[in-house]
Structure formats: C-alpha cells, structure tokens
Amino acid sequence: MIYHLFQYLETNFHFPGGGLFNFISFRTGLAFIMSLLLSTMFGRRIIDYLQKMQIGETIRDLGLEGQMSKKGTPTMGGVIIIISILIPSLLLGNLTNTYLLLMIISTIWMGLIGFLDDYIKVFLKNKEGLKGRFKVIGQIGLGLIVGLTMYFSSDVVIRENKEVKGEARVENVLYAKHDVKSTKSTIPFLKNNNLDYADAFAWVGENAQKYGWVLFVLVVIFIVTAVSNGANLTDGLDGLATGSSAIMGVTLGILAYVSGNVNYAGYLNIMYLPGTGELLVFAGAFIGATVGFLWYNAFPAQVFMGDTGSLTIGGIIAVFAIIIRKELLIPILCGVFLIENLSVIMQVGYFKFTKKKYGEGRRIFKMTPLHHHYQKQGNAGIQALIQRPLQALPESKITVRFWIVGIILAAITIITLKIR
Helix, strand or coil, rough: CCHHHHHHHHHHCCCCCHHHHHHHHHHHHHHHHHHHHHHHHHHHHHHHHHHHHHCCCCCCCCCCCCCCCCCCCCCCCCCHHHHHHHHHCCCCCCCCCCCHHHHHHHHHHHHHHHHHHHHHCCCCCCCCCHHHHHHHHHHHHHHHHHHHHHHCCCCCCCCCCCEEECCCCEEEEEEEECCCCCCCEEECCCCCCCCEEHHHHHHHHHHHHHHHHHHHHHHHHHHHHHHHHHHHCCCCCCHHHHHHHHHHHHHHHHHHHCCCCCCHHHHHCCCEEHHHHHHHHHHHHHHHHHHHHHHHCCCCCCCCCCCHHHHHHHHHHHHHHHHCCHHHHHHHHHHHHHHHHHHHHHHHCCCCHHHHCCCCCCEEECCCCCHHHHHCCCCCCCCCCCCCCCCCCCHHHHHHHHHHHHHHHHHHHCCCCCCC
C-alpha cells in the first residue's frame, strides 16, 4: 500500500525520494527491518497475552532430556510470524503482482488451518487437534489454488533460455522475444536443465500441454502437503524449525532474484521469470519474521509456534519454490524437512512389518522424528537398530547441528545453478 502511494506521489507530484520505492532491494531491506521489529517488539506483547490466557503447551512424558520443563510454555506463537510477514508484504509489495498475491494467500490459508488445529487442541482440550483428513483437504485446496492460478493467469509466464555456442564454450544466452505459458521447471545437475511436464504426454499430440498442466497441479499438491507436514514434524526442538526456515528463506530469495532479473538469469543460463523479482520483498519479510521469532523461540523457548506457525512456514516455502520453478530443488533445500518426514515413514513402516512378521514391533531409530533420536538416551532395552549416540545430546547442540546441515544444503542448492 505504501508502495502504491509513493508510486502515485512520484508519478503525479514528483515527490522527493519516492523513486526509492521502485527499487526492489530498498523495499526488501525495509520489509526485513519492519518484520524483524514487529516480531521482536510486538511479539513480547503477544506472548504476554498468550500467558495471560493460559494458552500453554501440553507435554507428554516421552523420557526426553529436559522435556517436562517445557510444560505450560505459551503456544500458537505462529501468529507472530504471520503478522510479521503480512504487514510488510502488504505495505511494501506491489499488490498487482500475481506471485506476491499467491504468497499472501498461501500465508493466510495455511495460517488458518494451523490456527484451527491449535484452537481445537488448546481451547477444546482435544489433543488430536484438527482431523488429519481435514488438514490434507486444506493442503490440497492450497495446491489447487496455486496450480490453477499459474495455469489461468496471463501474468505467469517464462522466457526460455537458449545457448549460443562458440567454438569451445557458451558465448551467450538468448531468450525468446515473447513470454509464453509453460509447464517447464528447473531440474538440477543437468546441462539442459529445463524439464517440461508436458513431455510425459508427448504421445497424445496437441493436447500434451493440457495434460502437462494436470500433472503440474498434482505435483504442486504433493509438494505443498509434503513440505508443510515436514515443517510440522521438524518443530519439535526450540528454534529448530524457525532457524531452518530462515536459512531456506534466504536461499529462496536469492533464487527468486536471479530468476526475475534477465541479466543474472542470462549469466547463469536459467529460464527468466518476469515478475518473480517482487517475491524478494516477501522473502525479506519472511526472513525477518523467522529471525525475530527466534529471539523468543531459541533455547530455552519462551513461546512455541504451534501448528499455526509450522504449517504456515512449510506452505510458504513449498509455494515459493513452486512459483519460481525450483520445486525439484526442494529435496536438497528442504533436506532437513525431508529426513524428518522419512524417519517417521521408515519407523512406522518397519514397526508394522516386524510386528506382522515377528509378533513384536521393532524400531530403526530410538524415537522419531529424527531429532528426538539424538535427544533420547541409548538403551539396550530399546528395540532400535540404531542406538548411537548412547548419550543423549543437549537440545541446543542438536538444533545448531541441524542448522549447519541446513546451511550446507542451502549452499548446494544455489550452486546447482552452475553445476551441470
């Protein structure tokens, strides 16, 4: 809104300094600062209100180090993250940009699902929260909104990169003269790194592009569901999901910037996505909100984000990656979320298999999600294939080590643009 106000003042009255708001870098920095201040300054007031309303976390005794000390810690703190993202994005972003609007809608949509889940747990005293099928329906709904918007919107277009080769190397990268609708995405590690979903339906002839969009929408639904659930599972230690998400946010902001700038896109030989540069403003707000929330969520946590926050940040990361056509990089970038998801799937699957075969369920890890494996004391009496480490690690050490892994994965994600 402020962006549009200054645009008007600059155009009609040549308002001094109004031109600054034309620069995405300026608005991104401002969004980061604003969200950081909102999450730290007003976050304290929201935490005090949550404590006053006795909105505390219910803890089950799972035999984990320091677990019961968290009992009564205010939850639903994800509201702080959501507010700190939305206000700067609405004030400083170009609200005519389809990509930015998609991110705002995704934030509100997933925030409402998470809030409803926390509300049922805290106020209605139902530990199960929102039924799993309703969560999935909500995630599918967001996937449909994103996928169909990208299909129908005339603003969602690409310019494909074409190499101009000299005798021994690529001399230049040229782009088509016109923007086109496409189901193409970026695939890592391959020389010609544009993957077209429509190619899977080349055998149907002229209708291949339509079927390609159907496949694309299904992929969007799967990614939104998987990443939001992964973020939800990762939110089990103080600061773990928050810090990991901030690292992913920085990476996605870099990818959005180079994809939305024709010069950088040409240098990196990647497809140019007109309009995605505006997502940098949202990324700035997202990073500021998560870093600011970490002020209170770092060990020992003064507030938990709850599903209100974890489902929201997972949905944001998924949708952001999808709309900049980097969804196939998610297994690398969101490797922390992925391994948390896989650890649960492996544990449950192995337990059911061994129970059916031997009459007694056995485990791979001492406990899942994976971060709890390191938090639990090794014991020969626990039927787990992996006992090490035998000594439980301090919670803060587990969190920082996961962050380090996240930073390494973020670096790998970025350099995949050149490693082919």
